[in-house]
Amino acid sequence: xDYLAPATLDEAYRALATEDSRCLAGGQSLVALMxxxxxxxxxxxxxxxxxxxxxxxxxxxxxxxxxxxxxHAELAALEVAPPGHALLAQAARVVAYPAVRAWGTIGGSVAxxxxxADYPVALVAADATIELGSASGAxxxxxxxxxxxxxxxxxxxxxxxxxxxxxxxxKDAGAAYEKLxxxxxxFAIISVAAIAGRTAQLAVGGCGPVPLRLAGIGVSDEAxxxxxxxxxxxxxxxxxxxxxxxxRRRVLxxxxxxxxxxxxxxxxx
Amino acid sequence: xxxxxLHSVLTVNGEQxxxxxxxxxxxxxxxxxxxxxxxxxxxCNHGVCGACTVLLDGKLARSCLTLAxxxxxxxxxxxxxIAGDGDFSAVQxxxxxxxxxxxxxxxxxxxxxxxxxxxxxxxxxREAVRTALxxxxxxxxxxxxxxxxxxxxxxxxxx
Numbered sequence: 001x002d003y004l005a006p007a008t009l010d011e012a013y014r015a016l017a018t019e020d021s022r023c024l025a026g027g028q029s030l031v032a033l034m035x036x037x038x039x040x041x042x043x044x045x046x047x048x049x050x051x052x053x054x055x056x057x058x059x060x061x062x063x064x065x066x067x068x069x070x071x072h073a074e075l076a077a078l079e080v081a082p083p084g085h086a087l088l089a090q091a092a093r094v095v096a097y098p099a100v101r102a103w104g105t106i107g108g109s110v111a112x113x114x115x116x117a118d119y120p121v122a123l124v125a126a127d128a129t130i131e132l133g134s135a136s137g138a139x140x141x142x143x144x145x146x147x148x149x150x151x152x153x154x155x156x157x158x159x160x161x162x163x164x165x166x167x168x169x170x171k172d173a174g175a176a177y178e179k180l181x182x183x184x185x186x187f188a189i190i191s192v193a194a195i196a197g198r199t200a201q202l203a204v205g206g207c208g209p210v211p212l213r214l215a216g217i218g219v220s221d222e223a224x225x226x227x228x229x230x231x232x233x234x235x236x237x238x239x240x241x242x243x244x245x246x247x248r249r250r251v252l253x254x255x256x257x258x259x260x261x262x263x264x265x266x267x268x269x
Numbered sequence: 270x271x272x273x274x275l276h277s278v279l280t281v282n283g284e285q286x287x288x289x290x291x292x293x294x295x296x297x298x299x300x301x302x303x304x305x306x307x308x309x310x311x312x313c314n315h316g317v318c319g320a321c322t323v324l325l326d327g328k329l330a331r332s333c334l335t336l337a338x339x340x341x342x343x344x345x346x347x348x349x350x351i352a353g354d355g356d357f358s359a360v361q362x363x364x365x366x367x368x369x370x371x372x373x374x375x376x377x378x379x380x381x382x383x384x385x386x387x388x389x390x391x392x393x394x395r396e397a398v399r400t401a402l403x404x405x406x407x408x409x410x411x412x413x414x415x416x417x418x419x420x421x422x423x424x425x426x427x428x
Contacts, residue, residue: 001273001291001292001293002273002292003275003292003336003338003339005339005341024336024339027334027335027336027339028316028331028334031295031316031333031334031335031336032315032316032333032334034293035295035314035315035333036315040293044292044336044339046339048339048341049341073328096316096404097319097403097404097405098329098382098385098400098401098403098404099319099322099329099330099331099382099404100316100331100334100404102325102328102329102330103325103328103330103331103334103335184400184403185403185404
């Protein structure tokens, strides 16, 4: 195994041209997989020194461009009002534990596409786009098209997640990220990310290989529970050591209802 | 896996240490096996238990999820760097006085988590204490006394 820590994106793209290279961001997922003997790349390309991957920058269209090496702690500390941005900050606050939040990055969470991770759910709900870079140029792809399957994304070989673009979301709406987990810091059993005002847009995590999306739905308790039951029936949740598929289907409608109620209560705050 | 070793210079508890380790070696491996600093414990080795907690530039870090070669010039503080000259730190003293140590395996990780908390907030409330400790497991399940120790320290006189 060799190790490179390039200072620029162009050097990183060249380093990644080698067969079986992996990007190392905060290491909070990759090093765990290496320790468990599940991953043993020929080359690690550390993104730690690349300044272009850092920083949270407001854009002229009201969206935030979040560099891929932004840590969960940096996002958790954001005090932002627009519901799209607030949703991401709320999700960041419940990713794992303080030590993981201090070093884990949004790019490093998005690229592996763990079906139980928090950001993918929030990003799909917020209509975020993922910015990808490679030696042949940059492109942007909607979050709901980026997550393709179990640990599977639209990333091509040699491409790096360079940033996440999060739009502010609708006016007169609030945001909530509801995570059901066994203990604080664990992966979610299921989670719901919601932006809601007069209507709701939301995404559900933990009920299949990729986040499930609902948009433009009514916000009465009755409508939400009905939508939730329909989604649960169509979903394909796993049965694992955290919960059975039947349990996940059972709690999904209520978690959707709670997320939307909380989001609406936060409107304007 | 190639066992080719890379040279790095780590700043550990204020001292520069030369390290020769494979790319896949974690900071935890290097601290314990390379530098003989065995106060940092290896529990789960995949980021769940918190027994391996150290500070990197003053921030909590899992040494088992940190590759030694990727530490760069960040300054490392281990449990060996917490106590003063032959004396315990206020956090360590509070844990002892409250009877918050049972088998002791998780204790170094808890000391690091509480040291980081008290460095940025001398008077944390219970919620802040519980959040700060949320990434540390105690399999003797001595959490009540650990939280009490932190609350006494938060309320009492300390550095």
